[in-house]
Amino acid sequence: MSTKSLEEIFQAKVDAEIRIEPKDWMPDAYRKTLIRQISQHAHSEIVGMLPEGNWVTRAPSLRRKVGLLAKVQDEAGHGLYLYAAAETLGVERADLVAQLHNGKAKYSSIFNYPTQTWADIGAIGWLVDGAAIMNQVPLCRCSYGPYARAMVRVCKEESFHQRQGFEIMMTLCNGTPEQKHMAQDALNRWWWPSLMMFGPNDDESPNSARSMKWKIKRFSNDELRQRFVDITAPQADILGIKIPDPDLTWNEKTQHYDFGAIDWDEFYQVLKGNGPCNKQRLKTRNKAHNKGQWVREAAMAYAEKKQQRKASAA
Ligand code: FAQ
Secondary structure (H helix, E strand, O other), X not given: OOHHHHHHHHHHHHHOOOOEOOOOOOOHHHHHHHHHHHHHHHHHHHHOHHHHHOOHHHOOOHHHHHHHHHHHHHHHHHHHHHHHHHHOOOOOHHHHHHHHHOOOOOOOHHHHOOOOOOHHHHHHHXXXXXHHHHHHOHHHHOOEHHHHHHHHHHHXXXXXXXXXXXXXXXXXXXOOHHHHHHHHHHHXXXXXXXXXXXXXXXXXXXXXXXXXXXXXXXXXXXXXXXXXXXXHHHHHHHHOOOOOOOOOEEEOOOOEEEOOOOOHHHHHXXXXXXXXXXXXXXXXXXXXXXXXXXXXXXXXXXXXXXXXXXXXXX
């Protein structure tokens, strides 16, 4: 069959909402796009453990510590499902991890910002997990089966993380004036980077149109960002803190919030490796990976021994 016919059959399946599975024929560019997006997503989950991990030893109570530990462990699990989903496309996890560690692969810009106070843990749960859910719930309907299936559990856990973050913010906002000030300060620092998580504006997003045609993405970056603002602005009102955007106003006509311009220069600087914590994040990941070398070797040696025993018993 010609490539053109194969492409037509592929697109017809996508249009009919039939999932594409690993052994199905798919265009090379579709495979490459998925490997790029899923691996960037996996790296984000893994690097995303670092800003929060910074507070595990300093959580203000045992209850908070248990909750934070569980959240950080969940993120590790998400990274593993996602690397496994990427592997179904014919890539090796070790190669993907190497690309992260040598700085070639992207991961979400948001994880290059520092967590300065305990309130940042609340703000990350509320805003970063909130943005992640907004982006990831539609990915449960992604045309590629293994990615879509991995996202179902990820989204359930992210929803729980978002509630946990909001509850931390609520506690701080109902606490002493100093605690409320901490919550406001965290919102001031995390608001704009959270909006950047959705990626460039639609007219600057080179991948969106094709990914939407292939139903990898169901909504554009701007559509999801708008939804996030619409849902989050009233939550800030409930907390009694102010989103740091003088242009944020409810628009009766559009039934959406209008909001100010994003500093895209900052976004692209972070993507280039010049964010406040890029170097530190990569250094920490490399160190952790090297320290875990003996575990990987021991696991491989055990698997090989088991294989040998099986073969000699047969
Ligand atoms: N940061 O053409 P587009 C989480 C890149 S997980 C860095 O619009 P696309 C859980 C983009 O990759 C957060 N790079 O690209 C958690 C592309 O790169 P290229 C991660 C970004 O793919 C919570 C280029 O710019 N979530 O938070 C960013 O169609 C708390 C052009 O952009 C996912 O990865 C960015 N913010 O749309 C963990 C979700 N935005 O082509 C711990 C899955 C864009 O040069 C604690 N990914 N770029 O390689 C997606 O939905 C999409 O990939 C987008 C970007 C929406 C991120």
